[in-house]
Amino acid sequence: MSNVKSTRIVLAARPSGRPAEDDFRTQTEELPALKDGQVLLKILYLSLDPYMRERMKDAKSYAPPLQIGDVIVGGTVGEVVESRHGEFSPGDTVLSYSGWKTHAVEDGESLRKLDPSKTPVTTALGVLGMPGFTAYSGLLTIGQPKPGETVVVAAASGPVGSAVGQIARLKGARVVGIAGGAKKCALLKNEFDFDEAIDHRGEDFPERLKAACPQGIDVYFENVGGPVWDAVFPLLNTYARVPVCGLVAHYNQTGAAEGSDRLPGMMREILHKSLTIRGFIQTEFVETQMCAFSEEMSEWVANGQVKYREDIIDGLENAPAAFAGLLEGKNVGKLIVKL
Amino acid sequence: MSNVKSTRIVLAARPSGRPAEDDFRTQTEELPALKDGQVLLKILYLSLDPYMRERMKDAKSYAPPLQIGDVIVGGTVGEVVESRHGEFSPGDTVLSYSGWKTHAVEDGESLRKLDPSKTPVTTALGVLGMPGFTAYSGLLTIGQPKPGETVVVAAASGPVGSAVGQIARLKGARVVGIAGGAKKCALLKNEFDFDEAIDHRGEDFPERLKAACPQGIDVYFENVGGPVWDAVFPLLNTYARVPVCGLVAHYNQTGAAEGSDRLPGMMREILHKSLTIRGFIQTEFVETQMCAFSEEMSEWVANGQVKYREDIIDGLENAPAAFAGLLEGKNVGKLIVKL
Numbered sequence: 001m002s003n004v005k006s007t008r009i010v011l012a013a014r015p016s017g018r019p020a021e022d023d024f025r026t027q028t029e030e031l032p033a034l035k036d037g038q039v040l041l042k043i044l045y046l047s048l049d050p051y052m053r054e055r056m057k058d059a060k061s062y063a064p065p066l067q068i069g070d071v072i073v074g075g076t077v078g079e080v081v082e083s084r085h086g087e088f089s090p091g092d093t094v095l096s097y098s099g100w101k102t103h104a105v106e107d108g109e110s111l112r113k114l115d116p117s118k119t120p121v122t123t124a125l126g127v128l129g130m131p132g133f134t135a136y137s138g139l140l141t142i143g144q145p146k147p148g149e150t151v152v153v154a155a156a157s158g159p160v161g162s163a164v165g166q167i168a169r170l171k172g173a174r175v176v177g178i179a180g181g182a183k184k185c186a187l188l189k190n191e192f193d194f195d196e197a198i199d200h201r202g203e204d205f206p207e208r209l210k211a212a213c214p215q216g217i218d219v220y221f222e223n224v225g226g227p228v229w230d231a232v233f234p235l236l237n238t239y240a241r242v243p244v245c246g247l248v249a250h251y252n253q254t255g256a257a258e259g260s261d262r263l264p265g266m267m268r269e270i271l272h273k274s275l276t277i278r279g280f281i282q283t284e285f286v287e288t289q290m291c292a293f294s295e296e297m298s299e300w301v302a303n304g305q306v307k308y309r310e311d312i313i314d315g316l317e318n319a320p321a322a323f324a325g326l327l328e329g330k331n332v333g334k335l336i337v338k339l
Numbered sequence: 340m341s342n343v344k345s346t347r348i349v350l351a352a353r354p355s356g357r358p359a360e361d362d363f364r365t366q367t368e369e370l371p372a373l374k375d376g377q378v379l380l381k382i383l384y385l386s387l388d389p390y391m392r393e394r395m396k397d398a399k400s401y402a403p404p405l406q407i408g409d410v411i412v413g414g415t416v417g418e419v420v421e422s423r424h425g426e427f428s429p430g431d432t433v434l435s436y437s438g439w440k441t442h443a444v445e446d447g448e449s450l451r452k453l454d455p456s457k458t459p460v461t462t463a464l465g466v467l468g469m470p471g472f473t474a475y476s477g478l479l480t481i482g483q484p485k486p487g488e489t490v491v492v493a494a495a496s497g498p499v500g501s502a503v504g505q506i507a508r509l510k511g512a513r514v515v516g517i518a519g520g521a522k523k524c525a526l527l528k529n530e531f532d533f534d535e536a537i538d539h540r541g542e543d544f545p546e547r548l549k550a551a552c553p554q555g556i557d558v559y560f561e562n563v564g565g566p567v568w569d570a571v572f573p574l575l576n577t578y579a580r581v582p583v584c585g586l587v588a589h590y591n592q593t594g595a596a597e598g599s600d601r602l603p604g605m606m607r608e609i610l611h612k613s614l615t616i617r618g619f620i621q622t623e624f625v626e627t628q629m630c631a632f633s634e635e636m637s638e639w640v641a642n643g644q645v646k647y648r649e650d651i652i653d654g655l656e657n658a659p660a661a662f663a664g665l666l667e668g669k670n671v672g673k674l675i676v677k678l
Contacts, residue, residue: 054611222606225603225606226603229606239623244606244609244610245610246610247603247606247607247610250603250606250607253603257599257600257601257602257603257604258599258600259599259600260596260597260598260600261596261597261598261599261600261601261602262596262600262601262602263596263600263601263602263605264564264565264586264589264592264596265596266602266605267561267564267568267583267586267589268586268589269618270583270616270617270618271583271584271585271586271618272393272399272618273618274617274618274619274620274623275616275617275618276615276616276617276618277609277614277615277616277617278609278613278614278615278616278617279608279609279610279611279612279613279614279615280613281613284578284613
C-alpha cells in the first residue's frame with residue numbers, strides 16, 4: 001500500500017492566552033512507504049490533555065517546546081492498516097503517540113497492542129492510560145495517603161482527579177473533591193463516591209472547603225493552581241504532602257503575576273508545617289510503578305471500584321476548539337476526539 | 340540546699356524587626372526546693388540559635404509562641420549542684436533545655452549526661468547536638484546527595500551549614516558554600532574543605548554562584564531565604580531536592596513582601612523540574628536517625644573528618660545583643676554564651 005494521505009493539525013502560531021483557531025493549521029501530507037519494522041496506522045481516537053498547552057509555549061517545560069509547523073502531540077489509539085513488524089497485523093488495535101493526525105507511520109517498537117474484547121480501547125487514553133497512571137503514581141509515591149487522612153484533589157471530575165479520589169478512598173482516606181459547577185460536583189458524589197464535593201466557582205468557596213475539611217488537609221493533589229491553591233494552602237496540616245501534577249489555571253497566563261509577593265510566606269509555611277511540595281511527571285515512575293498500576297488499576301476498573309467518565313467528540317477538525325474548552329473546564333470527564 | 344537564686348532573661352516585648360535590648364528583661368527568682376526525681380543545675384553554657392527569633396513572634400511556628408514574661412528558650416549545658424534523681428550526682432555535666440537562666444531545677448528524665456573527658460561539652464550544643472543533627476538528618480533523609488552531585492548550602496559557615504557541607508563531601512558530592520564576607524568564605528575553603536565558597540554580599544553574587552555550579556544544583560540546603568534563594572532557584576536541576584531548614588533572612592521581616600507575586604512562577608518550576616521542596620524540624624527525625632547520627636558524627640568529629648568552629652561569648656547579660664548579631668550574620672561558627 002502507498003500514497004496514503006494523512007490530514008494533520010500543526011501549530012501555526014504560539015497561543016497568547018486562550019488558544020484560538022488561528023493558532024492551528026490543517027495540512028495534508030502523503031505518507032512514505034513503510035520500512036522494515038514500521039506500521040501504518042489509521043488513528044481512531046485522539047487524547048486531549050492540558051499538558052499540551054505547555055508544549056505550545058516557547059519555553060522548556062516537561063519536554064522541548066513544539067516548533068511552529070510541528071504536529072500537535074498527543075496519545076492516540078489506532079488500527080493497524082499495514083504492517084512490516086512481526087508483532088502487528090492489519091486489524092490490530094494499538095496505543096501510539098501519533099498526535100493530531102488521521103494516519104501515521106510508526107515504529108512497531110513504540111506501540112502497545114490493546115485488547116478490545118477486554119476493556120473499551122479508549123480507556124488506554126484515560127483511566128488505564130497516562131491520566132490514570134499519573135493519578136496512581138503521584139498519589140501513592142508522593143501523596144502516600146494513610147487511612148483516616150483527608151485527601152483533597154482539584155479538577156476532581158477530570159480523568160486524573162477522579163482516579164486520585166477513588167484510589168485515595170480505596171486506601172482508606174477521606175476524600176474531598178474540588179470542581180467547577182454543580183453538575184461536576186454531583187458527579188463526584190454520585191458517581192465517584194467522594195465524601196465531599198466543593199464548587200470552586202461559589203463565592204464562599206474557601207469557607208466551604210474549610211468546613212469540608214474539619215481535620216485539615218493531609219494530601220493535596222494539585223492539578224490547577226490559582227485561587228484553588230490559595231484556598232487549600234492555609235488548610236494544610238503539619239507533614240502534608242502536595243504532589244504537583246498540573247497548574248492548568250496558569251497555562252493560559254501571560255506575563256508576571258500581580259499582587260504582593262507571596263513566595264516568602266509560602267516558604268515560611270513550608271518550614272513551619274514541614275510540608276512536602278513535589279512536582280512530578282508520570283514518566284518518572286514508569287519503571288517502578290507501571291506494572292503494579294496495570295495490574296491493580298485494571299482490576300479496580302473491572303470490579304467497578306474505580307469508575308471513569310469519557311467525553312468523546314467527533315472529528316479531528318473539532319480538536320482545537322475542544323482543547324481550548326478543556327483548559328476552561330468546559331467538558332466533563334476524559335476528553336477524547338473520535339476520528 | 341535551698342534559697343538558690345536564678346537570674347533569668349525573659350521576653351519583655353515582642354521584637355519588631357531586629358530584637359532590641361528593650362525586648363528583654365532580666366529577673367531574679369528564688370528556686371523551689373527539689374522534689375523527688377529533680378536536679379538543681381548551675382548553667383555553664385547557653386546555645387543561641389536562629390529559631391528562637393521565630394518563637395518570639397505571636398504566631399504558631401515550630402511550637403506555641405513564647406508569651407510576654409516567659410524565659411527565652413534554649414539548649415544549655417549545666418553542672419549538677421544537687422540531685423534527687425538516682426542517675427545524677429553533684430559535679431555531673433548534663434545537657435538540658437533550661438533557657439536563658441543561670442540556675443534551673445529540672446526533671447532528671449529530661450537531662451542527658453555528658454562525658455567531658457571525651458569531647459568538649461560545648462559540642463553537645465553544636466556539631467554533636469541539635470545543629471549537627473539538623474544538618475545530618477535533613478541532608479541525608481531529604482537531600483539524599485549522591486556521589487558527583489552538586490550540593491549548595493547557605494549560611495555555610497554556621498553550625499548547621501558547615502556540617503551539611505562536610506557531610507555532603509563525605510558522601511561524595513561537590514559542595515558549594517554561600518556565606519557573608521571574605522572571612523567566612525576563607526573559612527569554608529581552608530577549614531571546612533568546601534569545593535567552592537561564594538560571598539552573597541558580592542554584587543555579582545548570582546553570576547558567581549552560577550559559575551561555581553556548572554552542572555546546576557542537585558541539593559540546596561535552605562537556611563536563609565531572601566536573595567540567596569532567588570539566586571539558587573533558577574540553577575536547580577530536574578529532580579533537585581530542597582530541605583528547608585531555616586529562613587533567617589525573613590525572621591526579622593515585618594509585613595507583606597513587596598514586588599510582583601513570584602508564587603505562581605515558583606509552582607511552575609516545581610512542576611516543570613519535578614522539584615522537591617520539603618520543610619523540616621529535626622525533631623521529626625529523632626526516632627529514626629538519632630542513633631546513626633550519634634555514632635557516625637562522633638566518629639567523624641573524632642577523626643577530624645568533620646570540623647567545627649565555636650564563637651563563645653561571656654555573660655548571660657550579653658545574650659540579647661549577641662542574639663541580635665547572630666540574625667545578621669555577625670558571628671562566625673556556633674554561637675554560645677558562657678555563664
